[in-house]
Amino acid sequence: MSKLTKNQKIARAKVEPQKAYRLGEAAALLKEITFTKFDASVDIDVRLGVDPRKANQMVRGVVTLPHGTGKTVRVLVLCTPEKEAEAKNAGADYVGLDEYVDKIKSGWTDVDVIICTPNVMGKVGALGRILGPRGLMPNPKTGTVTMEIGKAVSEVKAGKIDFKVDKFGIVHTSIGKISFTAEQIEDNAKEVLGMIIKLKPSAAKGSYVKSIYLSTTMSPGLQIDTKSVENK
Numbered sequence: 001m002s003k004l005t006k007n008q009k010i011a012r013a014k015v016e017p018q019k020a021y022r023l024g025e026a027a028a029l030l031k032e033i034t035f036t037k038f039d040a041s042v043d044i045d046v047r048l049g050v051d052p053r054k055a056n057q058m059v060r061g062v063v064t065l066p067h068g069t070g071k072t073v074r075v076l077v078l079c080t081p082e083k084e085a086e087a088k089n090a091g092a093d094y095v096g097l098d099e100y101v102d103k104i105k106s107g108w109t110d111v112d113v114i115i116c117t118p119n120v121m122g123k124v125g126a127l128g129r130i131l132g133p134r135g136l137m138p139n140p141k142t143g144t145v146t147m148e149i150g151k152a153v154s155e156v157k158a159g160k161i162d163f164k165v166d167k168f169g170i171v172h173t174s175i176g177k178i179s180f181t182a183e184q185i186e187d188n189a190k191e192v193l194g195m196i197i198k199l200k201p202s203a204a205k206g207s208y209v210k211s212i213y214l215s216t217t218m219s220p221g222l223q224i225d226t227k228s229v230e231n232k
Contacts, residue, residue, distance in 0.1 A: 007035035011220055020225040023189055026214045028182040033219050039070070040178045040216040042185055046171045046196055047210040056203040059165040062142050063195045067184040068159035070177030071112070075153055076100060078116040078124055078138075083149050087115075090153035101127065109134055115144045115152045163192065169210075171196060178216050189214065193229050 011033035021029065034040055050057040076094040077087035078101070087095045094100060094111065097120060104127050114131065116124050116138045124131075124138060131137040138144040142162040146152050163173045175188040193212070200208050212224035 011035070015220050015222065018223075020223045022225055022228045023193075023214075024182065024186045026222040026224055027185040027189065029222060030185065030214055030216060030219060031178060031182055034178045034216045036178070036216070036218050040218060041070075041174045042176045042178055042180070042188075043172065043174050043215050043217075044189055044192060045211075045213045045215070045221070046193065047212075048165055048169050048171065048196070048204070049207045049210050050165060050169055050201060050204045052165050052167055052169055054203065057201045059171065059196065059199050059201065060141065060163070061195045061199050062160060062162045063191050064155060065159040065161060065175060065188040065191055067176060067180060067188055069161060069174060070180060071174075073113060073156055074111045075156055076111040076114045077149055077153065078114065078120050079149060080117065080119065083117055083147075086150045087153055090150040091157050092149075092153045097123065104130055109136060111136065113144065113156050114138050115146070115149060115156070117147055117149065118145055121145060161192075163196075185214075190229075197229075 014029065014033050030042065048059060050059060052058055074093045075091070077083070077092040078097050079087060079095070080097060084095050092115075101123050109130065114136050121138075128137055140146070143152055143155070143160070161173060163171050165171050173192060175192055176185055180188075197209065209226045209229065212226055212229065213221040214224055215221040
């Protein structure tokens, strides 16, 4: 078993075992126990009382973080020529169709979000085997298959994210950077949690939000008091 570093010992000493923190309290503490030299991502993990194998208990949503993600989001727009100018003007990093379809088929996936128009889904659909496992497949439910290309690109660049419960019943997503203020981290977390609670499936029985943890790339996880979140 590897020895704890000095900073890891400091971090662990500040975290009270078994304590469930209020969201704002956890956001502030997270900044105190993160010692990475890079701007670490802030992640939230929410375990839900749902069975994702059942279609009527799937939880998937879209939310715009009030303070953005803190990341430079690389956007590829797959569209026909008449939509290219709209995509470029909105800030898309890559715009085109056939050349990028071929690049993806060759293994290129160096983007964070792919947006396309409905009329090219025939070509994009053939890329599902490559894009699906990477979470890059455009989907009308997340607003990434749309004729409103400019609006979609602007929203993604401004901090729009989509999340989906995994096979273990957990929603995991990044909500910012540790360089954010504690208040900004709290605001972004509230936005995500509020949407998750709003999306509670009617088929879900018993306790819905089982546990919530806030962490950074290399910090201990901080347990959040679920009652303090659900009662807001």
